[in-house]
Amino acid sequence: MTATLETPVETTGTEAPQRKRTLWPFKTAPIRVFAPVAVFVLVIAAWAASSHLLVPEASRFLLPPPEAVIAEGLLDPMARNEILTALWNTVQVALCGLAIAIVLGVLFAVVMSQTRWAEFSLYPYAVVLQTIPILAVVPLFGFWFGYEFGSRVIVCVMVSLFPVITNTLFGLKSVAPAEHDLFTLHGATRFQRLWKLQLPAALPAMISGFKISGGQAIIGSIVADFFFRQGVPGIGRMIDVYRQRLATEELLTALLLSSLVGLCLFWAFDLLAGRVDRMHGKR
Amino acid sequence: MSIDPALAFRGTSLTFANGTRALDGIDLEVRPGEFVSLVGPSGCGKSTMLRLAAGFETATAGAVDVNTGHLGYVFQEATLLPWRTVARNVELPAELAGVPKAERREAARDAIERVGLAGFEKHRPSQLSGGMRMRASIARALTMKPELFLFDEPFGALDEITRQHLNSEVGNLFVRDGFAGVFVTHSVPESVFMSTRVVVLTGRPGQIAADIPVPFDFPRDPELRYTPAFANLAAEVSAALRGAKQEAAA
Numbered sequence: 322m323t324a325t326l327e328t329p330v331e332t333t334g335t336e337a338p339q340r341k342r343t344l345w346p347f348k349t350a351p352i353r354v355f356a357p358v359a360v361f362v363l364v365i366a367a368w369a370a371s372s373h374l375l376v377p378e379a380s381r382f383l384l385p386p387p388e389a390v391i392a393e394g395l396l397d398p399m400a401r402n403e404i405l406t407a408l409w410n411t412v413q414v415a416l417c418g419l420a421i422a423i424v425l426g427v428l429f430a431v432v433m434s435q436t437r438w439a440e441f442s443l444y445p446y447a448v449v450l451q452t453i454p455i456l457a458v459v460p461l462f463g464f465w466f467g468y469e470f471g472s473r474v475i476v477c478v479m480v481s482l483f484p485v486i487t488n489t490l491f492g493l494k495s496v497a498p499a500e501h502d503l504f505t506l507h508g509a510t511r512f513q514r515l516w517k518l519q520l521p522a523a524l525p526a527m528i529s530g531f532k533i534s535g536g537q538a539i540i541g542s543i544v545a546d547f548f549f550r551q552g553v554p555g556i557g558r559m560i561d562v563y564r565q566r567l568a569t570e571e572l573l574t575a576l577l578l579s580s581l582v583g584l585c586l587f588w589a590f591d592l593l594a595g596r597v598d599r600m601h602g603k604r
Numbered sequence: 605m606s607i608d609p610a611l612a613f614r615g616t617s618l619t620f621a622n623g624t625r626a627l628d629g630i631d632l633e634v635r636p637g638e639f640v641s642l643v644g645p646s647g648c649g650k651s652t653m654l655r656l657a658a659g660f661e662t663a664t665a666g667a668v669d670v671n672t673g674h675l676g677y678v679f680q681e682a683t684l685l686p687w688r689t690v691a692r693n694v695e696l697p698a699e700l701a702g703v704p705k706a707e708r709r710e711a712a713r714d715a716i717e718r719v720g721l722a723g724f725e726k727h728r729p730s731q732l733s734g735g736m737r738m739r740a741s742i743a744r745a746l747t748m749k750p751e752l753f754l755f756d757e758p759f760g761a762l763d764e765i766t767r768q769h770l771n772s773e774v775g776n777l778f779v780r781d782g783f784a785g786v787f788v789t790h791s792v793p794e795s796v797f798m799s800t801r802v803v804v805l806t807g808r809p810g811q812i813a814a815d816i817p818v819p820f821d822f823p824r825d826p827e828l829r830y831t832p833a834f835a836n837l838a839a840e841v842s843a844a845l846r847g848a849k850q851e852a853a854a
Contacts, residue, residue, distance in 0.1 A: 499683045502660050506677050507700040517700075521687050601686045602730025 385570050394574025404559060404575050411555035412582055414470060415542035418477020419586075422534055425478065426485025427527065431515065433486075434493040451483040455541070459548040468552035473545040480541035481534035488530025492523025525601060528594045535586035543579060608671055609633035610752040610784035611657055615666035617809075618652060625809035626652045629666070632803065632812065636751065639778055639785035641795035641802045643841065645849050649810030650788040651680075654754045657786070676750025676783070678758045682737035684729040684744075690716065691725035694744045708747075715743040719773065735766035742774070753778075755787040759794070771797055772826055779822045792841050797829060804844040814844035 365387050372386035385393075394400055429447070433440040459476055466472035496519055504514045546557030556575050563572035613630040620626060626649040634640050642650040655661045656668045658677050684693045691712050698708035716725055719739040729737055738758055745753065755774070759767040771794060778785055789795050795802045796818055804814040818837060820828060828834050 497681075497683070499679045499681055500685070502655075502658070502679065503683050503696075504700070505660060506658055506675070507697045509700045513700055517696075518685070521685070524687075600728075602728045603686075 382567060382569055385573070390570045390573045390577075393570035400571050400574070404556070404571065404578060407554055407556045407559040408575070408578055408582065410553055411539070411542045411546060411557065411579070414473045414545070414555065415477055415538040415582075417470075418474045418541060419481055419531075419535055419538040421474065422478045422481040422485055422538065423531060426482050426530070426534075427489050429482075430486050430489035430493060431520075433490055434519065435511070435515070440490075447483055447486045450479060453479075455480055455544060456548070459545055462545070463549050463551070468549040470553070473542060473549070473552070473555075476545035477538045477541035480544075481537040484530040484533035484537065485527070486530075488533075489523055489527045492526030493519045495526065496522045524597050525594065525603075528590055528597060532587055532590040532594070535590060536583045539579065539583045539586070607635050607637075609635045610670070610672050611786065612669040612671075613653065613656075613666070614669065616653075616656065616663045616668055617665040618649070618656065618661060619664045627656075627663075628809035628811050630810065630812060632815075634752075634784045634786055636784045637782050638801060639787065639799045641787045641789055641799040642805060643789060643792065643795045643802060643845060644805030644810065644813075645807045645845075646790075648805045648807050648848075650805055651756050652810070654756050654786060654788060657752070657754055670752060672751040674749050674751040676745035676748050676753040678738075678741055678745050678753075678755045680756050680758065680760065682729065682734075682741040684737055684740055686729050689726050689728055690721060690732070690740045690743075693729070693740060694747060697744060697747055711747050712743070715746040716740070718746060718777070719743045733766075734762050735770065738762065738770060739773075742770075742777075746777070750781070750783050753783045753785045755785070755789075757788045757790065760790060767794070768826055768829075772824075774798065775822060775824055792838050792845065793829060793834075796834060796838050796841060797824060802841050804841065804848050806848040813848040814841075816841055816844065 368384075369386050369388075372381060372384045376384050394404065429443060433443055455476070458479070462472050462475055466475060493515075500518060500522070501514075504518055509517070542555060543557040543560070546552075546555035547561055548557075550558065550561070556579055560572060560575050563569070563575060611632075611634045613632045616627060616630040617625070618627045630653065632640075632653075642653060644650050652661060654677070656663055657670055658675065659670075684690075685696070688696070691709070694715055695708040695712035698711060703711075713725070716722060719742050721736060721739050721743060724732065724736065724740075729740070732740065741758070759770055762770065774785075774787075775798065777783075785798075787795070787798050789798075799818050802814075802816045802818060803812055804816070805811065806813045816837070820834070
């Protein structure tokens with residue numbers, strides 16, 4: 322082939338754009354919807370079968386079948402209102418704690434990424450945060466900070482901070498050496514390097530951290546509520562109450578709805594992750 | 605040769621902290637209007653010379669003089685930020701330097717047009733082919749209005765046809781702007797086609813083994829590659845390269 326000078330891009334057959342946008346985004350939908358639904362149906366069926374076939378009539382209240390749980394936990398207006406109100410209190414605490422954990426965690430990670438001594442001096446304590454037995458700390462927080470909203474939020478922050486810190490720090494440090502060279506070449510300030518290079522590059526890893534933290538925050542909120550036994554009751558307290566009353570239907574409803582909230586939070590972050598990945602040209 | 609060199613290595617040596625001797629007593633001057641290719645065995649310190657010139661590394665002995673503030677650098681990979689469009693990638697240097705938005709947009713548009721990427725301003729790097737990504741990378745360097753233009757083995761990952769196209773286009777930029785060019789490559793034909801001089805380095809630590817002038821006029825026709833004169837020169841560079849390799853092994 323004879324290449325002329327000033328060759329326009331269009332004539333070079335080897336340089337066609339590689340990626341095509343698919344207009345129909347649900348190409349993989351059948352398996353992504355069917356597979357989980359199939360598992361759901363199987364689990365419910367196994368549950369119903371165990372309850373009806375394995376547990377004797379007299380002790381069936383220990384493992385009530387799904388239809389009983391729906392009837393007494395969800396369809397009964399009294400129980401439903403009780404559970405949803407408590408759940409809403411729990412969710413508010415969890416979301417507030419998660420938001421604070423995200424802000425604090427990213428802040429800590431940024432500081433740790435900027436100076437080695439900050440990383441070396443802070444990181445061990447970030448790990449301690451993760452390994453500390455939260456069950457032992459919850460009563461202490463009750464003594465120190467009371468049993469209301471703020472104290473519960475502190476518990477949530479404590480259990481959800483670590484994934485934010487580690488993932489953000491990992492992301493900030495994952496920048497390719499050549500990209501750092503590029504910013505060095507053009508005399509970027511420390512802030513420019515952080516804001517225009519490290520943080521955008523870290524975004525996917527950060528969101529993975531938020532996904533883990535979301536679930537942790539909800540568990541933290543429930544645990545705090547469960548052990549405080551004072552203050553505005555959340556779903557943790559209701560679970561305790563139902564346990565004492567042997568109200569297994571309500572107990573299971575509370576449990577399932579709590580997991581559902583965690584799942585929704587996870588999905589929300591997953592959606593965000595998808596957007597960021599597209600922005601980074603990964604999907 | 606009365607013009608001041610844009611880049612000068614003066615007895616330059618570099619020994620890394622781990623004791624590896626990368627370069628040993630390099631003396632080399634590159635003047636505006638010169639295009640110097642650096643070839644040599646892997647790990648001989650070719651890229652390290654560019655990294656010294658760009659200020660990414662500091663010489664442990666001797667000096668590296670860069671006599672211009674207009675430095676263009678093209679990396680081995682296109683090194684485009686994946687979350688930025690082509691236009692936003694190309695205007696990054698000006699953005700970091702605090703150039704007002706309208707002005708840097710304009711400069712970026714010009715540079716994109718010069719590398720033949722007009723119409724792809726809004727594309728993200730992931731939507732471009734390897735060759736187009738490299739064009740964008742060259743456009744980004746062009747916004748610096750380079751008087752010293754450093755290329756760190758930029759076309760190694762491209763297919764042969766794309767590579768030859770880009771060779772010609774960098775040649776065109778050189779003819780038009782008359783910058784001082786330094787081009788690191790593994791390919792002997794590429795080094796001969798691109799340059800006014802081919803410098804052959806020995807293996808680690810890098811020393812200059814040969815400095816071979818390339819007399820062909822610019823602009824160079826791609827067919828030049830298939831002329832006997834070109835083949836002879838390529839053979840000469842190859843021989844020097846083999847000698848350098850044996851010296852390194854000995």
